Amino acid sequence: MTDEQRPRVVRRGLPRESEEGQRPAAAPALPGAAAPVMSVEPSGKPREVRFGVAAMPRVVLGILGAVVAAGILVLAARGLAGLDVMRDFMTTYPGETPLPDSAPVGIPAWLGWQHFLTVFFMVLIIRSGWQVRTQKRPDVFFTSRRPISRKISLSLWFHQSVDLLWLINGVIFIVLLFATGQWMRVIPTSWAVIPNALSAALQYASLMWPTEDGWVNYNSLQVLAYFVTIFVAAPLAIVTGFRMSALWPARAARLVRLYPVEWARALHFPVMLYFVFFIIVHVTLVLATGALRNLNHMYGGQDAVNWVGFTIFSASIAIIGGVWFAARPIVLAPLAGLFGKVGR
Template structure:
């Protein structure tokens, strides 16, 4: 812990020193951290995006929790099996059933999100559209490290570092989580022997866990920056659907946390077993 604090302090001091150099001051002036958006890019955050954001957060918190439980669980409280087992199907722990069920809901939510993203033009806000994104991202990173953070106006245009992070999360990390999760689940066709050899389950496991860690780090950094760079305005953007500084978005966000916390507490074997029985048999 002390080592991390020392490294962070050193990074801040180095970034501040670099920004005293004239070439880097000129660089930041030329590339303030925001790459220009394509003509016709939408302004603001629509209601559907706020709802999708909540659903993604709700599912992701439970997915990370259940995924960690699957990884560390030694004695499952119960097992689930389909009522009409097919060739290759097997009994799985109730925790794994919960994790895979959440994964399916998350994939459906993600597909809806991507379709709406391109149908409404919102993709232009999270997909790099010019090479200017790279120097602007470097500039934004330098400003973050110096603690003299780039000007935020997420209602109109995310800074370049945010764009790269959102693009990576939506179009790289999320698909990797989905395809590796499917490979490790009962949805994988057991009769596809050649495909199974080309894509071994060990490879899927080796990718799936680091991707989960990426999501955890992304969520922690994302929430920290939302709260540290103008919490009321940022929460209003996503939850209140308005570019204003008031408490509307905060209270909606707080209510969403209550819902997530309630789901976290309710996700116990006695509750999950009742839900799981709707799609199969549950027993020890």
């Protein structure tokens, strides 16, 4: 069979080559259009990549949108705060409610340690939880030594282990909170907390910061935020996480029917998003409303403006960042091996 008689084979998905063995030139781009670039995917199919406004990272567009939305919010809040009726409202409800006479003054040292440990565990929980949610094919697995246990990914083992440490720390925090009277600072003791919280929110939104004296008393918006975080969001994270964990008694058919795992999954992720939102807003306001004094309250155990709290805060961030990057299979596998079997 001669060359002319042989059938020609054309690969699908690839442009036919010309007689000279060269691919045909691409059609000229329209004026003003982004120039296309052809690349080949691993499957062999061509992929067209365009460079232009559409290729701008979404995160940049998101930041610009957030800045514009924040500007609109500030202007709207300032206009609302300028109304006579709102000025009278903020005079009647300045943004905080008085504490009971027996309420303690100041923030003890144990609360500073609890604050660090809570942030430390929560950041690792968010990191490992996101990894569990997005991981498609785990490389390393963990199997407990318990008689009835199932194989789970090493990431899930780390997530549940940090959850347990966070839970233990939380129990200690609650006990100390009520034993020392500090609960009066984070649990509303009057219905007046609601209009005062609205007043504080309007002051924050208009960038006319409410009077801050966290060493003695939090404003009402802070009280509600701390109350929801400690007594609503944290318990929801615990009960939904426990339902999804390997500790849940899978053979208890009645419990499984009463509390379907789908309910836990539907709540667990939004609760995590709430914690992320709370941390971002909390850190932003701490730094924007008197960073040195606020950090001294939180970490230094003193009502002063110096660099003690900032230094401790910086060291805590370095520790958290170091553990964040160290939490990899090469480090986690030996730790998990102390409690069970680790393998692929």
